[in-house]
Amino acid sequence: MASSLKNIIVLSGPSGAGKSTLLKRLFKDYPDTFGFSISRKCILIVRFLMDNLYKTHTTRAPRPGEQDGREYHFVSNENFEQLIKENAFIEHAKFSNNRYGTSFKAVGDVVKSNLKCILDVDMQGVKSIKNSDLKAHYVFIAPPSIKVLEERLRGRQTDSEESIQTRLKTAEAEIAYSKEPSAHDIIIINDNLEEAYKKLVNFILGDSKKETQQTTSSL
């Protein structure tokens, strides 16, 4: 198991479980501990499924004002392919004909700077990190039930019906994986937001005792 110092936190959970809600609050409450920019390297958020905002490498051209190594590492398609071959990426994806990836090295750099790094990833991301040398702590954010998850996905009004169905289907696999022994260090059921948030803060910033909390949800 990873060392007791929680420098790398891998946060996962079904889409709509409340990861962004919890993280936004965490960054607001601890502005000096967490930040967004790659250059500050305070925290690295990897949104595997949702967007490409926090990837570290891209093949797209820099926009005016963007600097290589600050917003992204801007690389050619050939370089990107080479990095894939070298297994440099935790994850990579294509958006609008441009490729984006998050490198293991970027995470390592955060840790070397003695700062915390949160990786907000999907199940494949969790497995990929587990297969790497990164010493991470794994947090699973669970909804109280599939029914509530569906209500939340509908309630936020950001997803099409097709997208909601895909997310619910994916959620089943993610929840099944979360039940495997040792898949995560802590499962936080995001029913009452205050309570879930307290547990998250305590796990990330509190004492290093390993907690494995049993689910009391109807999942």
Ligand SMILES: Nc1ncnc2c1ncn2[C@@H]1O[C@H](COP(=O)(O)OP(=O)(O)OP(=O)(O)O)[C@@H](O)[C@H]1O
């Ligand atoms: N404890 C809670 N009680 C009620 N509603 C909640 C709670 N936590 C989050 N929500 C709401 O549920 C919806 C989904 O939350 P959020 O977008 O944070 O999920 P997510 O896990 O980040 O999803 P994704 O992976 O798709 O980004 C939002 O509308 C949010 O306001």
